[in-house]
Structures are given as structure tokens and as C-alpha cells.
Amino acid sequence: MTIRAAANGIDIAYESFGSPTGRPLLLVMGLGAQLIQWDEGFCRLLAEQGHHVVRFDNRDAGLSTHFHDHGVPAMGSPAPYLLDDLADDTAGLMDALGWPAAHIVGASMGGMIAQTLAIRHPERVLTLTSIMSTPGPAIAPPTQAASAVLMSRPATDREAVLAQAVLTWSTIGSPGYELDREKIAERAGLAYDRCFDPAGTARQLAAISASGDRTERLAAVRVPTLVLHGEADPLVPLAGGRATAAAIPGARLVTYPGMGHDLPQALWPDFVAEISKLTSV
Incomplete structure (x- = not known):
């Protein structure tokens, strides 16, 4: 069931899995992606390991607040918001959940948000897992x-959106694992039906560009950190994961041959094992 919570002056849509008495774990998704991009099966595997899992829509995605009045940012114009604001949204959601602190897992832009949260609100982060991301x-x-494919003109009708999704993930997905085109199209259709707002994705992209490099600030992060990255990632190449691990003292880097910029189902058990090992300390 999707719930909406007031957080940092906006509304954030979220869903939860597992017992409320479990270890609090917040999943932060990437550019233009909705909470459904965190597969229910993956969330349930994490819940089975004793986590209370929450997945949510970032601002300008899914059923959370959209900043329609800002339109599509023009080249060179100020971004409507920064990754700092997305990190503060995440902290605000934790307030609404009654979580003083949580284990934070972020993928792609979600990893950037998770890193920023650890910088801005270190007391709220029990552990940090940064997946296929970069400083x-x-x-x-x-x-x-x-x-x-990232900069291609967005499709406008539902059928074209599904076809574009298959093309996108065929390009940036994992070459070492079978591509489930039917599942990709199904999820793209669900996302289209929940909310279709390509301008929101453009605003998020502007936030990434305007937020700069976090390398120096990550040196102050002292929470246990895990970095997971695909060795065949064409969107955020492995150098991003290596730089993240090098920037955060004590961070552990785990890489996967054949993994691109997605979360192959065959690797879920390994991801869950690595995350659970980190959160159980």
C-alpha cells in the first residue's frame, strides 16, 4: 500500500515491507525512477533478513510532489533544487516514519542522495550502501x-514509452545477464500509469549537474560503508564506484563482472547478503 507523508515541506509517497520492529532500511532510487524500480521481490528478500524496508518516490517522481512550475530547466539556468534538497527530503521522510536513524541504500542518483545524506545528516545514517553511483x-x-539514450527525446505515448524503456535498458543494462524485455516493458507501463513526467526527470538531472563533486566532503563520513558496482556499467562506469570507495574512509568495494547499470535478479541474493552483513554489525 502506498502512503503519502509530509516531509521537508513536500509530500513523499512510500511503501514498506517487513516487520516495523526490524532494522530500518531506506531504499533511495535513481534518476527519473519510481519506487517500483526497487522490485518487490528484492524488497522482500531484504525484509526476510530482518529489515523493515521502505522504498519511496523522490521529489519529481511517481506520486511524490512534482515541481511543475519550474518546467524543464534551460541550459545554464539555475537548477530548481539540489541533491542537498533530495537528501533533506529523505531525512524528512525518516522523521515521518519515526526513524531517528536508518540503514541507507541508494542506487545511481539514489547513491548520490545517500552520500549527500551521510554528509549533511551523519547522525541519521547507521550504514551507507552506494550502488552503481559516483561522488x-x-x-x-x-x-x-x-x-x-540518457539524453534522447522522451517518448510521449504509452506504447512508445514502453519501447523506449526496452531500448534504454538494452543499452545500459547488464550484458552478462539475460535481459527480461517483458518485465522491463511491464514495469515501464506501471510507471507510466502511476505518473508520467519527463520534465521531472530533467529537473532531477539538473540537480545532479548543479550539485558538484562530493569527494572532499565524503572524507568526513564515518559510517560503515559498502560500495556495489558493475564492472560493465556504461552509464556510471566502474571508476565511479572506485572513487566512492576511495573517498569514504574504510569503505568496502564489491564489483560484479557482467553487471551494467541495473540490478540483475541473479545477483539479488548476493546484494542482500552483502547489505545484511553490513547492517548486522
């Missing part, structure tokens, strides 16, 4: 093919 966009630029 700054210039550290690990995408390949030409990945950049082309």
Missing part, C-alpha cells in the same frame, strides 16, 4: 551509447 558526474562519464 561526481565528471569522475565517471557515460559511454557515448549510454549518453545518447
